[in-house]
Amino acid sequence: xxxxxxxxxxxxxxxxxxxxxxxxxxxxxxxxxxxxxxxxxxxxxxxxxxxxxxxxxxxxxxxxxxxxxxxxxxxxxxxxxxxxxxxxxxxxxxxxxxxxxxxxxxxxxxxxxxxxxxxxxxxxxxxxxxxxxxxxxxxxxxxxxxxxxxxxxxxxxxxxxxxxxxxxxxxxxxxxxxxxxxxxxxxxxxxxxxxxxxxxxxxxxxxxxxxxxxxxxxxxxxxxxxxxxxxxxxxxxxxxxxxxxxxxxxxxxxxxxxxxxxxxxxxxxxxxxxxxxxxxxxxxxxxxxxxxxxxxxxxxxxxxxxxxxxxxxxxxxxxxxxxxxxxxxxxxxxxxxxxxxxxxxxxxxxxxxxxxxxxxxxxxxxxxxxxxxxxx
Amino acid sequence: xxxxxxxxxxxxxxxxxxxxxxxxxxxxxxxxxxxxxxxxxxxxxxxxxxxxxxxxxxxxxxxxxxxxxxxxxxxxxxxxxxxxxxxxxxxxxxxxxxxxxxxxxxxxxxxxxxxxxxxxxxxxxxxxxxxxxxxxxxxxxxxxxxxxxxxxxxxxxxxxxxxxxxxxxxxxxxxxxxxxxxxxxxxxxxxxxxxxxxxxxxxxxxxxxxxxxxxxxxxxxxxxxxxxxxxxxxxxxxxxxxxxxxxxxxxxxxxxxxxxxxxxxxxxxxxxxxxxxxxxxxxxxxxxxxxxxxxxxxxxxxxxxxxxxxxxxxxxxxxxxxxxxxxxxxxxxxxxxxxxxxxxxxxxxxxxxxxxxxxxxxxxxxxxxxxxxxxx
Numbered sequence: 001x002x003x004x005x006x007x008x009x010x011x012x013x014x015x016x017x018x019x020x021x022x023x024x025x026x027x028x029x030x031x032x033x034x035x036x037x038x039x040x041x042x043x044x045x046x047x048x049x050x051x052x053x054x055x056x057x058x059x060x061x062x063x064x065x066x067x068x069x070x071x072x073x074x075x076x077x078x079x080x081x082x083x084x085x086x087x088x089x090x091x092x093x094x095x096x097x098x099x100x101x102x103x104x105x106x107x108x109x110x111x112x113x114x115x116x117x118x119x120x121x122x123x124x125x126x127x128x129x130x131x132x133x134x135x136x137x138x139x140x141x142x143x144x145x146x147x148x149x150x151x152x153x154x155x156x157x158x159x160x161x162x163x164x165x166x167x168x169x170x171x172x173x174x175x176x177x178x179x180x181x182x183x184x185x186x187x188x189x190x191x192x193x194x195x196x197x198x199x200x201x202x203x204x205x206x207x208x209x210x211x212x213x214x215x216x217x218x219x220x221x222x223x224x225x226x227x228x229x230x231x232x233x234x235x236x237x238x239x240x241x242x243x244x245x246x247x248x249x250x251x252x253x254x255x256x257x258x259x260x261x262x263x264x265x266x267x268x269x270x271x272x273x274x275x276x277x278x279x280x281x282x283x284x285x286x287x288x289x290x291x292x293x294x295x296x297x298x299x300x301x302x303x304x305x306x307x308x309x310x311x312x313x314x315x316x317x318x319x320x321x322x323x324x325x326x327x328x329x330x331x332x333x334x335x336x337x338x339x340x341x342x343x344x345x346x347x348x349x350x351x352x353x354x355x356x357x358x359x360x361x362x363x364x365x366x367x368x369x370x371x372x373x374x375x376x
Numbered sequence: 377x378x379x380x381x382x383x384x385x386x387x388x389x390x391x392x393x394x395x396x397x398x399x400x401x402x403x404x405x406x407x408x409x410x411x412x413x414x415x416x417x418x419x420x421x422x423x424x425x426x427x428x429x430x431x432x433x434x435x436x437x438x439x440x441x442x443x444x445x446x447x448x449x450x451x452x453x454x455x456x457x458x459x460x461x462x463x464x465x466x467x468x469x470x471x472x473x474x475x476x477x478x479x480x481x482x483x484x485x486x487x488x489x490x491x492x493x494x495x496x497x498x499x500x501x502x503x504x505x506x507x508x509x510x511x512x513x514x515x516x517x518x519x520x521x522x523x524x525x526x527x528x529x530x531x532x533x534x535x536x537x538x539x540x541x542x543x544x545x546x547x548x549x550x551x552x553x554x555x556x557x558x559x560x561x562x563x564x565x566x567x568x569x570x571x572x573x574x575x576x577x578x579x580x581x582x583x584x585x586x587x588x589x590x591x592x593x594x595x596x597x598x599x600x601x602x603x604x605x606x607x608x609x610x611x612x613x614x615x616x617x618x619x620x621x622x623x624x625x626x627x628x629x630x631x632x633x634x635x636x637x638x639x640x641x642x643x644x645x646x647x648x649x650x651x652x653x654x655x656x657x658x659x660x661x662x663x664x665x666x667x668x669x670x671x672x673x674x675x676x677x678x679x680x681x682x683x684x685x686x687x688x689x690x691x692x693x694x695x696x697x698x699x700x701x702x703x704x705x706x707x708x709x710x711x712x713x714x715x716x717x718x719x720x721x722x723x724x725x726x727x728x729x730x731x732x733x734x735x736x737x738x739x740x741x742x743x744x745x746x747x748x749x750x751x752x
Contacts, residue, residue, distance in 0.1 A: 004750055005647060008647050009641075024643050025397075038436065042570075047569070116406070118406055194425065264385040264533045271384050368384040370381055
């Protein structure tokens with residue numbers, strides 16, 4: 001009757017050439033959720049529309065009066081702060097677009113077996129909290145420090161390794177002001193919803209979701225680089241399993257369309273009546289401001305530059321774009337492609353790695369434009 | 377270049393014997409979401425944890441001041457009411473467990489191809505609004521009326537039929553007090569979130585989700601039975617495609633476990649350290665109060681009666697149950713089974729129909745209990 005953690009927990013793998021979505025991937029897809037793409041219309045994504053990815057269980061914290069954040073490790077004065085202590089620090093609100101590092105994974109061939117996102121693992125919110133640099137300043141970082149390790153209250157096992165969810169940031173990022181990392185206690189002006197980290201989470205503008213540690217309970221300053229599972233095993237860009245790989249960090253540029261017209265329930269194909277349509281959507285990059293969005297209505301053969309809205313003083317949030325189009329009867333494939341000020345752009349062929357990370361292949365939206373007498 | 381709605385919209389079908397989840401099912405699973413089962417701990421499911429199923433797009437209603445509900449058809453005084461008008465009627469708050477009629481569908485063999493729920497399409501909230509019977513009383517129902525048809529603002533195409541989402545209730549249900557149907561404008565004390573019907577929805581306690589019309593804009597009293605798509609084509613229990621079928625109405629009993637221990641990320645298998653564990657969860661039925669919950673820890677070979685909490689004055693909401701269990705090293709399969717006061721119970725063999733509706737097969741939760749020295 002002996003049992004081991006490994007009986008519950010298999011190694012990472014790629015799907016076979018003809019292997020469709022499995023029960024394990026489906027179980028993740030039914031509990032985590034993306035942004036329904038029509039919700040790209042909201043500047044700020046309400047809870048339940050903003051994407052959510054939770055590795056383990058969502059911790060149950062019905063009462064946050066006994067929640068403590070500790071700042072420990074290579075600091076002169078370790079801190080133990082409750083929510084009232086944190087609210088006494090200067091408060092900052094930042095509008096931030098977050099995206100899962102695995103967004104787009106289920107479209108890859110071969111498909112890495114994990115949370116099977118198509119393109120919808122994104123959301124934008126206003127996060128309110130304390131700049132991390134102020135907390136680190138209060139604790140006093142010692143001279144030999146190189147990184148800061150963040151620990152959440154979410155606990156589970158992954159590829160045989162039992163763990164609390166933990167991630168680290170380089171010290172310069174943790175202390176930085178561009179972006180400024182937040183220990184956040186509010187989302188869109190309200191206390192954090194349970195699935196977004198109630199009562200406390202990290203927000204690292206411009207970085208993929210794996211850095212945004214939720215249910216934050218410990219901040220530890222360390223003198224050696226962190227070697228935990230989520231840093232050294234997961235969230236690395238590798239083509240071969242035995243490579244050390246490159247860490248996943250900032251969000252690659254992406255544009256998404258608000259799907260025009262109306263959907264078919266099952267295929268999600270869009271039905272667009274003939275005539276003029278404004279195609280619009282959002283675009284973002286964690287590397288630099290988005291400077292160009294191009295749109296194709298013919299499956300990528302020709303591209304047309306969209307009008308891009310100013311960032312409105314929100315450099316870490318998505319920007320709106322729009323372009324007029326005339327739908328004519330027949331089938332069409334719509335795409336949008338973002339480019340940022342540093343020249344990062346979206347590839348037309350899939351960028352592939354074993355984790356399916358930072359994959360920003362352009363979206364393809366199938367549209368059927370019926371003959372005029374066929375729609376209401 | 378001619379195109380038809382049917383090019384976007386295929387007939388209903390069953391998956392083949394070896395056919396895994398397809399791209400279309402996955403696209404539904406990434407946008408709709410279930411209740412993460414650990415959230416069964418909350419008496420009331422917060423937005424983002426309560427299940428959501430939307431047939432078409434979620435309507436975008438940033439400003440509800442120009443939203444009108446009309447009551448028309450076989451009434452003496454047609455009404456056109458805005459939200460302020462509705463708030464002037466007597467207000468009722470009811471705690472209601474809602475479940476999708478297709479919950480459990482993805483576990484069926486053969487699998488009906490549609491939203492691929494496992495067991496998590498459920499949630500409980502307090503809904504506040506006006507009793508529908510008061511609005512119908514104000515409008516004055518004419519003598520020949522038999523049904524009331526509800527129209528939402530969500531628009532799409534389904535199996536070739538372009539439609540606004542519409543469902544009907546028999547007149548006696550619409551006018552009833554046990555349960556009392558609500559036109560609701562608040563969820564858990566706050567305005568409805570967009571995905572739950574902002575600004576108005578129907579709440580029919582005890583009935584499956586298809587009856588709970590969201591983004592409600594019209595209530596029409598009719599003298600003939602309604603023959604719309606969602607009433608006569610979809611949401612019928614049929615074994616053969618050409619049967620007229622039986623309408624889906626009230627929620628069959630179901631019990632779910634709060635998964636004990638902690639999960640493996642990918643397999644969602646539960647790891648439970650050896651020793652005493654309180655197994656607990658929720659149980660509900662739309663037919664009658666749940667009167668018994670039995671629990672099995674050995675794959676259904678033996679069953680033990682759980683302690684059932686009183687309903688706390690909330691007859692239309694789930695009830696909590698609990699039972700002690702001692703986890704011993706090895707693998708276990710946990711199940712729970714609800715029975716209601718009318719004798720409806722959960723089957724141990726799958727109840728099958730072509731839509732995968734009202735399928736309340738008992739849940740199976742795989743647990744690995746490692747040797748004591750293997751867990752932290």
